[in-house]
Amino acid sequence: MPQTPMADRPLLKIEDVEIAFSSPDEADIVAVRQVDLALGPGKTLCLVGESGCGKSVTARAVLHLNDQNAVISRGRILFSPPGDETVDIAALKSDSLAMRKIRGNQIAMIFQEPMSSLSPVHTVGDQIDEMITLHEGLKPREARERTVSLLDQVGVPGPRERADSYPFQLSGGLRQRAMIAMALACKPALLIADEPTTALDVTTQAQILDLLKELQEDYGMAMLFITHDLGVVAEIADEVAVMYLGDVVEQGNVFDVFRAPRHPYTQALMRSIPTIARKKERQRLSPIKGTVPSAKDRPEGCAFTSRCPYAFEPCAGTKPDRAPLGNHVARCHLLTESARKNEVPA
Ligand SMILES: Nc1ncnc2c1ncn2[C@@H]1O[C@H](COP(=O)(O)OP(=O)(O)OP(=O)(O)O)[C@@H](O)[C@H]1O
Ligand code: SF4
Numbered sequence: 001m002p003q004t005p006m007a008d009r010p011l012l013k014i015e016d017v018e019i020a021f022s023s024p025d026e027a028d029i030v031a032v033r034q035v036d037l038a039l040g041p042g043k044t045l046c047l048v049g050e051s052g053c054g055k056s057v058t059a060r061a062v063l064h065l066n067d068q069n070a071v072i073s074r075g076r077i078l079f080s081p082p083g084d085e086t087v088d089i090a091a092l093k094s095d096s097l098a099m100r101k102i103r104g105n106q107i108a109m110i111f112q113e114p115m116s117s118l119s120p121v122h123t124v125g126d127q128i129d130e131m132i133t134l135h136e137g138l139k140p141r142e143a144r145e146r147t148v149s150l151l152d153q154v155g156v157p158g159p160r161e162r163a164d165s166y167p168f169q170l171s172g173g174l175r176q177r178a179m180i181a182m183a184l185a186c187k188p189a190l191l192i193a194d195e196p197t198t199a200l201d202v203t204t205q206a207q208i209l210d211l212l213k214e215l216q217e218d219y220g221m222a223m224l225f226i227t228h229d230l231g232v233v234a235e236i237a238d239e240v241a242v243m244y245l246g247d248v249v250e251q252g253n254v255f256d257v258f259r260a261p262r263h264p265y266t267q268a269l270m271r272s273i274p275t276i277a278r279k280k281e282r283q284r285l286s287p288i289k290g291t292v293p294s295a296k297d298r299p300e301g302c303a304f305t306s307r308c309p310y311a312f313e314p315c316a317g318t319k320p321d322r323a324p325l326g327n328h329v330a331r332c333h334l335l336t337e338s339a340r341k342n343e344v345p346a
């Protein structure tokens with residue numbers, strides 16, 4: 001097979017990945033199935049979907065950060081850092097040397113709750129210093145200088161003094177900034193951000209988003225960004241993948257997907273959020289009826305069957321193929337060749 005030239009290869013390529021959770025008294029639960037995603041260097045891919053659809057499980061698998069009962073039961077997670085060999089993360093053990101080199105060094109992660117990555121018993125400065133010393137072998141004084149400049153760069157006022165604060169002494173917004181500084185300490189090629197702004201007030205949310213966009217440019221870093229907020233997606237994404245009950249149902253160029261969503265779930269998701277146009281026309285929001293079922297109750301076929309207004313005969317039993325739609329793809333029987341006779345949602 002011809003090799004992909006270094007410059008053209010995606011930084012991250014998730015191929016046909018399935019993630020299952022074992023439980024002592026039940027059959028394994030497949031939380032994520034047949035997921036294919038690609039993210040180019042310096043680009044942003046957003047994962048969206050309702051709660052429980054597998055966004056975090058997918059993203060955490062890239063760093064082997066899922067709970068211990070999780071297993072990547074199928075597929076490959078190919079990571080191609082600049083100037084380095086491609087590695088299949090799915091085949092690595094979570095405590096292997098190779099995985100430790102990737103985690104926090106080439107790929108960093110930030111969360112909704114900064115205390116997931118900050119220790120409450122050390123000052124933020126000490127924690128960032130340690131990260132820098134570990135990965136770059138700098139002397140303590142040099143590391144502290146870098147820490148101060150990183151805190152400054154992420155917008156922490158009085159960075160030299162604040163470095164001596166414990167996380168609980170900082171406001172939510174400043175804690176979030178400190179966590180971002182720690183994630184950037186090793187200049188990662190990929191930043192995974194799992195709803196980093198969801199818990200913040202609207203103003204701080206906007207500031208943190210602007211900061212992440214700025215840092216992304218400065219560092220040339222790619223982002224895998226999880227959010228419930230389609231407004232955030234429109235603002236930052238190059239590509240978007242819509243997840244429902246462990247499946248990616250629609251994905252591709254964000255402009256294309258938002259301009260002409262074709263999967264009934266994406267359409268319903270978009271009708272359920274406020275937009276300026278909707279507000280102007282005083283249109284009512286239409287929440288998606290029902291709730292996401294448990295992964296245990298997912299049908300063999302299309303995961304959206306139980307809530308889809310268009311569901312017809314093949315939907316529950318047969319998983320739809322991907323239908324190409326210009327710069328994006330969707331998985332719905334209504335969009336595939338075999339179902340042309342049925343009404344296609346426009
Ligand atoms: N430790 C676990 N054991 C069993 N199943 C799990 C475990 N963690 C996650 N799951 C399964 O994975 C599914 C997807 O969870 P995930 O956290 O990825 O959802 P999400 O899309 O990130 O939702 P949210 O928007 O609420 O964060 C859950 O509904 C659940 O079925
Ligand atoms: S495959 Fe069937 S159930 Fe699934 S979204 Fe399309 S029409 Fe609805």
Ligand SMILES: [Mg+2]
Nearest residue numbers: 055056057194
């Ligand atoms: Mg989540």
